[in-house]
Amino acid sequence: MTRRSILEYAQAVKGRYLGASKKEKARILDEFVAATRLHRKAAIRLLSRLNGSRANAARIAGTRRRGRPPEYDSAVVAALEVAWGAADYVCSSRLSPFLPELVRVLKEKGELKVSAKTEARLCSLSASSIDRITRRWRRTRPRTGLATTKPGTLLRNAIPIKTFAEWEDTKPGFIEGDLVAHCGESSENFYLTTLSTVDVASGWHEAVPVWGKGQERVGGAVNRVKERLPMPMLGFDSDNGSEFINRGMYDYCRRHHITFTRSRAYKKNDSCHVEQKNWSVVRKKIGYHRLSSKAAYEALDSVYALLRLHVNFFKPVRKLIGKTRNGAKTHKVYDIAKTPYQRLLTSGVLTDDKKSEMARTYATLNPVTLQREIARALEHLWTLRDRTSP
Numbered sequence: 001m002t003r004r005s006i007l008e009y010a011q012a013v014k015g016r017y018l019g020a021s022k023k024e025k026a027r028i029l030d031e032f033v034a035a036t037r038l039h040r041k042a043a044i045r046l047l048s049r050l051n052g053s054r055a056n057a058a059r060i061a062g063t064r065r066r067g068r069p070p071e072y073d074s075a076v077v078a079a080l081e082v083a084w085g086a087a088d089y090v091c092s093s094r095l096s097p098f099l100p101e102l103v104r105v106l107k108e109k110g111e112l113k114v115s116a117k118t119e120a121r122l123c124s125l126s127a128s129s130i131d132r133i134t135r136r137w138r139r140t141r142p143r144t145g146l147a148t149t150k151p152g153t154l155l156r157n158a159i160p161i162k163t164f165a166e167w168e169d170t171k172p173g174f175i176e177g178d179l180v181a182h183c184g185e186s187s188e189n190f191y192l193t194t195l196s197t198v199d200v201a202s203g204w205h206e207a208v209p210v211w212g213k214g215q216e217r218v219g220g221a222v223n224r225v226k227e228r229l230p231m232p233m234l235g236f237d238s239d240n241g242s243e244f245i246n247r248g249m250y251d252y253c254r255r256h257h258i259t260f261t262r263s264r265a266y267k268k269n270d271s272c273h274v275e276q277k278n279w280s281v282v283r284k285k286i287g288y289h290r291l292s293s294k295a296a297y298e299a300l301d302s303v304y305a306l307l308r309l310h311v312n313f314f315k316p317v318r319k320l321i322g323k324t325r326n327g328a329k330t331h332k333v334y335d336i337a338k339t340p341y342q343r344l345l346t347s348g349v350l351t352d353d354k355k356s357e358m359a360r361t362y363a364t365l366n367p368v369t370l371q372r373e374i375a376r377a378l379e380h381l382w383t384l385r386d387r388t389s390p
Contacts (some may be wrong), residue, residue, distance in 0.1 A: 006036045010046050017047045031275040072125070075118045077133055079103075080125065082112055086367035092130035092317055094337040098316040102367070105314075109366040110343060135292060172349045173234035176274035177222065179213060179243055180282045182300075184290025184386065192300065194292040195221040198277045201342050202343040203317040204230070205277050206308060209300040218243040219252060226256070228308075228357060231349045235259035243387070281311055285378065289385035296384040301379045306370060312340045314367045 001009075009032070017028050032043050083102050087095055095102075100123045106112035107119075114122065125133075175197050183191040193210045195218065210217050226233045233288045236258050238244035245262065248258060253260035263270030291300065316337035324331050341362065346351055350358070 001036055006038070006046075009036065014047050036069055056179040071132065072121060072129070073118075075114065076121050076125075079112060079114050079118060079122050080130065080133055081137070082106065082368070083122070084130075084137070086111070086314065086371060088310065088315055088371065089138075092134070092314045093126040093320055093334070094123060094132055096127045096130055097336045098339065099125065102314065105365075105367065111366065111368040129164050152366075169323065170201050171234075172199055172204070172344060172347050173229075174200050174237070175225070175229075175233055175235065176200055176237045176271055177244070178239060178271060178274045178278060179210070179218065179241060180278050180288065181213070182289065182291040186290075190292055194282055194286070194304075195225065195301070196273045196274055196278050196282050197222075197225050198341070199229070199231075200273050201321070202340045202347060203273075204340040204344065205281055205311050207277075207282060207304045208295050209304065211297060213243050215243055215246045215248055219248050222249070222252070226258075230344060230354055231347075235261065237261045237263065237271070239263050240378070281307060286381070287375070289382060291381075291384065292386055293384055296381065299377065299384055303374065303381055306374045306377060309361075309365055310367060310370045311373065313365055314360055314370070315339060316342075341377050 013028060013032060017025055017032075020028060029040060029043055029047075032038070033040050036043065038046070084100060084108060086106060087098065087102060098331070103112060103114075103119060105121055107114070175382065177195060178198040179195040180196050181187065181191060182193060190212060193213045194207050195210050196205070196207045198205045206228055208221045208224050209219045209227075217318065222236065233256070236253060236351045238249075238261075240262055250260060252258075265359075268275055286303070287301070291297075316339045318334040320332055321335050322333035344358075345355065
């Protein structure tokens with residue numbers, strides 16, 4: 001029996017029930033419980049509560065929404081959908097503290113038109129409320145990829161190891177790097193790769209395409225990242241692949257006074273910062289297609305030129321500031337989410353000229369327009385993927 005049928009049945013018998021004697025009420029309750037399968041106490045409360053009011057009539061007609069009324073109206077929900085999309089669908093704990101700044105930029109660029117009341121309610125949304133509202137919009141598509149790292153034995157003893165626990169209190173300029181393969185379902189023959197790098201302290205991400213995975217090509221990509229960083233590169237940490245562990249890279253770091261370190265073999269958690277960016281930026285956007293042509297290389301470079309602006313200026317990140325272990329459980333504490341750009345501004349490592357340059361760049365950016373341009377660039381890139389694997 002449906003809820004509406006139960007209410008209609010209760011409305012029909014409530015007159016007899018309220019005017020009956022104690023013995024007759026017990027008999028009516030027996031029939032009502034047998035028909036509706038409600039608990040006897042729930043049946044008593046239902047029959048005693050119905051009084052023929054207009055509110056109960058609306059409930060019986062099915063026009064009244066059960067439960068607590070919604071706190072946020074359709075205008076707030078529609079505005080949140082625009083802001084969430086502009087931030088590339090980040091999680092609620094990262095989006096919530098960034099909403100006031102993001103809404104300001106969207107209003108300034110004409111992408112969001114809301115009243116002052118709606119804006120105030122939108123900016124006051126908590127992470128839990130954002131989760132509840134966006135639950136129906138979220139979609140997950142798990143994927144897996146191929147590992148193409150081969151160990152490089154040359155100079156391994158000369159390059160010190162740095163584990164995941166040694167990144168605390170690191171100032172901006174220390175970079176983690178990794179190579180992501182665009183080989184599709186086979187690692188045979190030639191294919192493009194991506195050098196993915198992240199500044200551990202601020203979360204600033206740089207990705208550049210690499211023509212293959214030769215040592216010279218990878219070394220040139222590292223130098224390109226160094227020139228694009230808004231702060232000096234002070235350190236570079238890689239895995240144990242031979243594309244990084246070689247004499248050319250070792251000498252390059254010595255010439256430029258860059259601290260060169262490596263992770264432990266088969267310990268991906270040592271490179272946890274860049275591994276996270278490999279998924280959230282490279283794999284989530286580029287995917288797992290096989291790319292091997294010159295046109296695909298140029299298209300990939302165009303995509304990364306747009307992604308670096310959106311990721312670094314409009315995608316807030318959280319940093320772990322504390323961790324305690326209680327038996328088998330680990331409790332982690334994170335700071336307030338900020339974009340990499342905001343973290344660099346407060347770090348004190350940027351020169352005045354670089355601050356002015358980045359401020360001018362930030363003032364010209366529109367996150368919604370960037371998302372559209374990224375989508376168009378990705379559509380073009382996917383048309384250049386290899387149709388067959390070796």
